[in-house]
């Protein structure tokens with residue numbers, strides 16, 4: 365008789381059936397590990413982590429930090445530019461006023 369249930373890998377231990385779900389170290393997706401020290405949800409993630417290593421995650425974090433600082437700098441520059449334009453507009457308005465205020 366052939367069992368319809370998928371065969372377990374050789375070396376599989378019954379206590380591994382109820383391992384708690386965890387996050388993939390590469391993509392962050394929640395998955396149910398088949399072995400106690402399984403870190404990745406799929407071979408692609410294992411491959412990427414192997415090839416790009418811990419530097420990949422660091423690079424991603426640095427990129428996000430850099431984008432935040434660029435955004436803050438742009439906002440500061442825009443505020444300064446707006447203040448300058450507002451000041452110029454107010455000067456023009458005052459100089460064109462009939463009483464010259």
Ligand SMILES: [Zn+2]
Nearest residue numbers: 388391405409
């Ligand atoms: Zn993953």
